[in-house]
Amino acid sequence: IGSFFQEQPALKNPFLEDALLRAYLRRHLPQQAVFLDLSAFGECVAKEVDTWGRECEVNPPRLVHFDPWGRRVDHIVTSAAWKRMKDLSAQEGLVAIGYERSFGEWSRVYQMSKLYLYSPSSGLYTCPLAMTDGAAKVIQSVGVSPPVEEAYSRLISRQPERFWTSGQWMTERQGGSDVGSGTETVAVPQTDGSYKLHGLKWFTSATDADMTLTLARVQDRTGATTAGSRGLSLFYAEVSRGEDGKLRGIEVQRLKDKLGTRQMPTAELLLDGLPAYRLSEEGRGVASIANMLTITRIHNSISAAAAMRRILQLARDYATRRTAFGKLLRDHPLHMQTLARMEVETRGAFLLVMEVCRLLGREESGLASQLDTQLLRLLTPVVKLYTGKQAVAVVSEGLESFGGQGYIEDTGLPGMLRDAQVLSIWEGTTNVLSLDVLRCVARSSGMVLHAYFTHVQSLLAGVSNVSSVAPAVKAVAGALSELEAFVQMAAAREPGYLELAA
Ligand code: MFK
Ligand code: FAD
Structure with missing residues (x-):
C-alpha cells in the first residue's frame, strides 16, 4: 500500500566527493599519479569494496573448534569478502606505499589518504593493516635481519600470494x-x-x-x-x-x-x-613496541576521521533526496546547520590527522627537525584521543540526520556507530593517552610543549590579516592555557611524572 519509496543515500566516489582531501593534496602533493590512483581507488571503493565490507558484516567470522571427527582444529572461518580485502590491500599497496617511499616525505600522507578512502568500506580490514604497518615499523626499528627478514618483506609486499598480516x-x-x-x-x-x-x-x-x-x-x-x-x-x-x-x-x-x-x-x-x-x-x-603503537594510533585516527567524513557524505546526499514539510532537507536551515557543525568537526579532525601523517613522513625520510620529532610524539596520542571521541559524536549525529532509518540495521548505518565506539578504547583509552601526553611532556622536560607553542606561534605569525583570525587566535590562546592547566592537573594526579619532569 502506498506508492512512495524513499530513495536511499548514494555512496559516490569518496575521493571525488572530498573537496578538502583533494585541496590538501593539491597543495602538498600535486602529483598526477597520486590523483589518478586515488580517483580510481575511490571509484573501486564505491562500486565494489563497499559491498564486500557489508558482506563481512553480514557474514561475521566464526570459530570451528573441532573437525567432524572430534579433532581440535581451532579454525577461524572468515568470509570470502574478508579474504578479498586482504588481496586488495596488497595490490593497492595499502601498507607498501609507506615503505616504498616513492613520494619521499609525502609517502605517508599518500598512504593514509588511500586508507582514509578505504576505511569505512573495508569491513574493518584497516585493523589488520594498521597492525601490519606497525609490525613492519617495529621490525625496521630493530633491524631487518633473520629471523624477521622474510616476514618484513611479506608485510610490505604488493603481491597477494606473498602478503602477510x-x-x-x-x-x-x-x-x-x-x-x-x-x-x-x-x-x-x-x-x-x-x-x-x-x-x-x-x-x-x-x-x-x-x-x-x-x-x-x-x-x-x-x-x-x-x-x-x-x-x-x-x-x-x-x-x-x-x-x-x-x-x-x-x-x-x-x-x-x-x-x-x-x-x-x-x-x-x-x-x-x-x-x-x-x-x-x-x-x-614496552619501549620496543611503542613504535607499533605510534603507527596503529595514527591509523586509528585516520579511521576516525574517515568515519566522520563517510557519514557526512551520506547525510549530505540524503539531504538532497529526502523531503520534509514540503521541501528537501537541504533547504531547511536548521538541518544544514547540523551538517555544517559536523563538517567543521570532520575538517578539524582530517587536518590534524594529516598534520601528524606529514610529520611521520618527515621523520621517516630523515628530514624531521627536532621540533617536528617532538610535535609528532606529542600529537600522536592527542590526535588519537581527540578523533576517537569525536568520531562517536559525529557518527551519532550523522545517524540522526537520517531520522528513523538511521536506526535500521540493514541500511548499514548503525554499524558505523558501533564500529566508531571502539576507536576510543583500543590502542589506548582516552585517559591512558592523556597520561601518555603527560609522559612525553615530562620525559622531554617540557620540550614537546615548547615545540607545540613555537609551532602555533609560527603559524599565527604567518597570518597577514590578524583581525580576520582574531577569534581563532583567542581560541588557540584558550586551548594553550587549557593544555597547561591539564598538564598541571594530570601531574598533580600522577606525582611520579612531576618527579620525572623535575
Ligand atoms: C582501524 C585502526 C585500528 C588499529 C588496530 C587495532 C587493533 C589492535 C587493538 C589493540 O588495542 S592492541 C593493544 C594496545 N594497547 C595499548 O595501547 C596499551 C595502552 N597502554 C599504554 O599505552 C601504556 O601507557 C603503556 C603500556 C605504554 C605503559 O607502559 P609502562 O611500561 O608503564 O610505560 P613506561 O614505563 O612509562 O614506559 C616504558 C618505555 O616505553 C619508556 O621508554 P624508556 O624506557 O626508553 O624511557 C617510554 O618512553 C616508552 N613509551 C611508552 N609509551 C610510549 C613510549 N615511547 C613512545 N611512544 C609512546 N607512546
Ligand atoms: P583497563 O585498563 O582495565 O581500563 C579500564 C578503565 O580504566 C578505562 O576507562 C581506562 O581509561 C581507565 N584507566 C586505566 N588506567 C588508568 C589510569 N592510569 N588513569 C586513569 N584511567 C585509567 N588488545 C590487544 O593487545 N590486541 C588486540 O588485537 C586487541 N583488540 C581489541 C579489539 C577490541 C574490539 C577491543 C574492544 C579491545 C581490543 N584490545 C586488544 C584490547 C584493548 O587494547 C584494551 O581493552 C584497552 O587497551 C584497555 O585495556 P583494558 O580492557 O584492560 O581496560
Missing part, C-alpha cells in the same frame, strides 16, 4: 592499559636461542593473521621472571599449523561477542608453547 597481542586479563603489571605470559628459552611462550592473550584482533608481535617475561634457569614493565620483552611469532593440522602452540579459546567490529575476529588465545623469537633486548619490550 600481523597481530598485536598485548592485552591480558589483568591489564590492557597496564601491560607492564598485567602481563603473565612467560617466555621459556630454548637451546637454539628461540623461546616458547606460555600464557593467555585476552584480546587478539584479526586473529587470522600470519604472524604477531607480542610481549612476555623471559624465565631464567630457575623459572623466575622480573615483575613490572622492566621484565617485559618483545617477541615475534608465526601463526602456523603443524602436520597434524593443529595450530602450533596456540589454542583459540573463543571469539569475542562484540558491540561492533563484528566483521573481524577478536579471539582469546591460549599460548601453550608458541615458538617465538625475541626481538628486543630483555626488559625493553
Whole structure:
C-alpha cells in the first residue's frame, strides 16, 4: 500500500566527493599519479569494496573448534569478502606505499589518504593493516635481519600470494592499559636461542593473521621472571599449523561477542608453547613496541576521521533526496546547520590527522627537525584521543540526520556507530593517552610543549590579516592555557611524572 519509496543515500566516489582531501593534496602533493590512483581507488571503493565490507558484516567470522571427527582444529572461518580485502590491500599497496617511499616525505600522507578512502568500506580490514604497518615499523626499528627478514618483506609486499598480516597481542586479563603489571605470559628459552611462550592473550584482533608481535617475561634457569614493565620483552611469532593440522602452540579459546567490529575476529588465545623469537633486548619490550603503537594510533585516527567524513557524505546526499514539510532537507536551515557543525568537526579532525601523517613522513625520510620529532610524539596520542571521541559524536549525529532509518540495521548505518565506539578504547583509552601526553611532556622536560607553542606561534605569525583570525587566535590562546592547566592537573594526579619532569 502506498506508492512512495524513499530513495536511499548514494555512496559516490569518496575521493571525488572530498573537496578538502583533494585541496590538501593539491597543495602538498600535486602529483598526477597520486590523483589518478586515488580517483580510481575511490571509484573501486564505491562500486565494489563497499559491498564486500557489508558482506563481512553480514557474514561475521566464526570459530570451528573441532573437525567432524572430534579433532581440535581451532579454525577461524572468515568470509570470502574478508579474504578479498586482504588481496586488495596488497595490490593497492595499502601498507607498501609507506615503505616504498616513492613520494619521499609525502609517502605517508599518500598512504593514509588511500586508507582514509578505504576505511569505512573495508569491513574493518584497516585493523589488520594498521597492525601490519606497525609490525613492519617495529621490525625496521630493530633491524631487518633473520629471523624477521622474510616476514618484513611479506608485510610490505604488493603481491597477494606473498602478503602477510600481523597481530598485536598485548592485552591480558589483568591489564590492557597496564601491560607492564598485567602481563603473565612467560617466555621459556630454548637451546637454539628461540623461546616458547606460555600464557593467555585476552584480546587478539584479526586473529587470522600470519604472524604477531607480542610481549612476555623471559624465565631464567630457575623459572623466575622480573615483575613490572622492566621484565617485559618483545617477541615475534608465526601463526602456523603443524602436520597434524593443529595450530602450533596456540589454542583459540573463543571469539569475542562484540558491540561492533563484528566483521573481524577478536579471539582469546591460549599460548601453550608458541615458538617465538625475541626481538628486543630483555626488559625493553614496552619501549620496543611503542613504535607499533605510534603507527596503529595514527591509523586509528585516520579511521576516525574517515568515519566522520563517510557519514557526512551520506547525510549530505540524503539531504538532497529526502523531503520534509514540503521541501528537501537541504533547504531547511536548521538541518544544514547540523551538517555544517559536523563538517567543521570532520575538517578539524582530517587536518590534524594529516598534520601528524606529514610529520611521520618527515621523520621517516630523515628530514624531521627536532621540533617536528617532538610535535609528532606529542600529537600522536592527542590526535588519537581527540578523533576517537569525536568520531562517536559525529557518527551519532550523522545517524540522526537520517531520522528513523538511521536506526535500521540493514541500511548499514548503525554499524558505523558501533564500529566508531571502539576507536576510543583500543590502542589506548582516552585517559591512558592523556597520561601518555603527560609522559612525553615530562620525559622531554617540557620540550614537546615548547615545540607545540613555537609551532602555533609560527603559524599565527604567518597570518597577514590578524583581525580576520582574531577569534581563532583567542581560541588557540584558550586551548594553550587549557593544555597547561591539564598538564598541571594530570601531574598533580600522577606525582611520579612531576618527579620525572623535575
Ligand atoms: C582501524 C585502526 C585500528 C588499529 C588496530 C587495532 C587493533 C589492535 C587493538 C589493540 O588495542 S592492541 C593493544 C594496545 N594497547 C595499548 O595501547 C596499551 C595502552 N597502554 C599504554 O599505552 C601504556 O601507557 C603503556 C603500556 C605504554 C605503559 O607502559 P609502562 O611500561 O608503564 O610505560 P613506561 O614505563 O612509562 O614506559 C616504558 C618505555 O616505553 C619508556 O621508554 P624508556 O624506557 O626508553 O624511557 C617510554 O618512553 C616508552 N613509551 C611508552 N609509551 C610510549 C613510549 N615511547 C613512545 N611512544 C609512546 N607512546
Ligand atoms: P583497563 O585498563 O582495565 O581500563 C579500564 C578503565 O580504566 C578505562 O576507562 C581506562 O581509561 C581507565 N584507566 C586505566 N588506567 C588508568 C589510569 N592510569 N588513569 C586513569 N584511567 C585509567 N588488545 C590487544 O593487545 N590486541 C588486540 O588485537 C586487541 N583488540 C581489541 C579489539 C577490541 C574490539 C577491543 C574492544 C579491545 C581490543 N584490545 C586488544 C584490547 C584493548 O587494547 C584494551 O581493552 C584497552 O587497551 C584497555 O585495556 P583494558 O580492557 O584492560 O581496560
